[in-house]
Amino acid sequence: ALRTVATPGQESIAEVSRFLGVEPARCLKTLIVEGKDSGLTALVLRGDHELNPRKAEKIEHVALPLTLASPERVKAAIGCSPGSLGPRDLAIPIIADHSAAQLADFVCGANTEGQHLTGVNWGRDLPEPQSADLREVVAGDPSPSGEGPLKIARGIEIGHIFQLGDKYSRAMKATCLDENGEAVTLIMGCYGIGVSRIVAAAIEQNHDDRGIIWPQAIAPFQLALAPINMQRSGRLGEVVERLYAELLAAGIEVLYYDRKERPGVMFNDLELVGIPHRLVPSERGLDNDTLEYQGRRDPHPSHIKLDEAVAFIKARLAG
Template sequence: MKASQFFISTLKEAPADAEVASHKLMMRAGMIKRLGAGIYNYMPMGLRVIRKVEKIIREEMDAAGAVECLMPVIQPAELWQETGRFDKMGPELLRVKDRHNRDFVVQPTSEEVITDIARQELRSYRQLPKNFYHIQTKFRDERRPRFGLMRGREFTMKDAYSFDRDVEAAGRSYENMYAAYCKIFDRFGLEYRAVAADTGAIGGDRSHEFQVIAETGEDAIVYCPTSDYAANIELAEAVALLPARAAAGQALAKTPTPGKSTCEDVAALLGLPLSQTVKSLVLATDELDEHGSIIKTQVWLLLVRGDHELNEVKAGKIEGMKAGFRFATVGEIESRFGCKPGYLGPIGAKDVKVVADRTVALMSDFVCGANEVDFHLTGVNWGRDLPEPDVVADIRNVVAGDPSPDGKGVLAIQRGIEVGHVFYLGTKYSAAMNATFLDENGKPKLLEMGCYGIGVTRILGAAIEQNNDARGIIWPDAIAPFTVVICPIGADRSEDVKQAAEKLYGELKALGVDVLLDDRGERPGAMFADWELIGVPHRVVLGDRGLKEGQVEYQGRRDDAATKVAVSDIVSHLKAKLKL
């Protein structure tokens, strides 16, 4: 490709609404152009990256035995009503009506449609296993779209769906897709981690997220540097930090703590470590009748150590809270504790179920609220001063330095951007939609399903968040818009420069290199600034003076300075860099 035939449109400054590095740099590099809130045009430079991402995905999905199809963006609401997601998904699901007043949705994902295909087409165990995938536009009506392609409303996603005869076979399909995803992300050239994760709104039992490592990532990734343990912080297991409960060593005392309503303030006032305090969080669950009216409310007191934070995903897995919970109202709190929030504790609470985190359940001589304004209790001990908790569970977020659950070291935490997710769905959708097949005995059985997604356009943002500097983007070779750019200096004034550039361009094209020849006639500074901003990984500069000395300049995008290379050696030099 020659630059004069392509479309290059760079900006010196990013638009004011661009917040994160990837958004700023993609706008400045002319890769995307905003059309509306969370909706972007993919300009030619950005589209080249998208197509390379898609090509890698297709090659590895095909190699793993998946079969490509294409499902529509607009889907009949009836399918979503079968699974209940038409109502459950809430405002993120964009609902539309056609001219006949029939309901449709703009797809955010395609579980319903693919399950409908499967129940019609996969009728016998002889047709299994099957894995269908497509790369298609998706739409989620984000409340607050931001960060460019990182949190847009319209995006491109690869979603795949496996169908199997039983749980064991579904497990094999899951492992097959997990391995394929590792190959995909290896080929992208990105630093990533595959972490155990919560299944979220899609549902299912087994789940891994593929996270691109970036300091600007929204997700916290927990891992053990000395073992294979890795999990999203929502799922990372927090082990008890005490080996056993020590005997009581203090008398229970009601201690004045005027104006000190937080664990941090109480610990500072009493001269105690924050880890000796216990934090009280009050939640509520409602039992509803068939009309949706509340017939009974259960209040829950969740206790975590003062230096820890409640993990709401874990809390939602406690028996009795799985159907959903909310934070209790002030009225509900005052009626059970006789006190406003800030000084709450388990002693004296009425009609409350107490859930203690694993570490709290082993604490002794701890400090908690006295259920009286401006007072806390010190020297509190289980068994002596209050009954054992109703439930002991892992309900907190892990912190760096916690023991790894596998016993092979301590945990570390880093930031990541979720770009892929694999789920084992089981029969969640096949049961809702009666998707069955006939087994060897001619009896109908529900299809076992898996779901596997990659955010195609999100890969661009994540790659840039991980790979950028003060000059612009630094693309990995595999997904760069162009792999090599040839920059002739003064080609309009020197026939030698022009011919040498054309010759090198032709040789690289013949080798299958994705090369661009910048024949725009720009000044060197402007030309170099464009390609550093756009992030082409390899640059060759040809000038009249260098050619007379038999040399050109090579510079990798991460290199601090250019390297002089003999004209006769530049092709072999590039072949080595590109591993051709």
């Protein structure tokens, strides 16, 4: 049954739900926003939902840009502060989110300072509201495609499309001939891609605690050639130079790491940079006619035949 309950000092949905012992989803949140023609409009949501400003600005009665009415203006028009607002007996347009319009036996403000109503029902205690999609989606909502519940994940915009219509082409008198030979105004679009954002997004999705793991398609190099202590061995230097030339001749993009660093420093550098494939020639390997190979995602290195190195890397790059 409908009851009026004193809720002194309980302003927020969290405070009211805790005070009355009900879930926020059983409470209504009434937001008073500036309406058109200097009026006011009430937007009603479930207590556990948040208003989506872009959706709200599409409502006929809402003034642009979306602006919450000040507490002073709310009190002057309705007689209470925002914390005691509800949709009952309001002499202004009321738009409820679809989920709020489906509630029964809910809690809402009584439009009297420090009071709330419990056991409220649309149609019995207040008129059925006009409803619209007003809220932010949350994880678990049905997907628009009907293919299951929505999941919420962080993203980054790397490209965009704006439909410009004929706003600019009309001003520039830009036309073309249609199939009937009649001049028609061009419909324009704007298409952009953020190259630097692609780099940031790729790294965000492909990394570990040691550094970047470049996707092969956009890696700055396909292969790192990193000989160990080459400056100490003429034989190793000759083999590495020949292998480097063969790799380049095969069309492989190679980062030749020829700095005079210890193996640990060298490997840390290469893991940080994140080149997808790595070959490590060494004197010990030459004694066995082998090279050390490791993919950036591989947990451990393996050994391949020196004379099969180019074919091995080409096969890895191909698939």
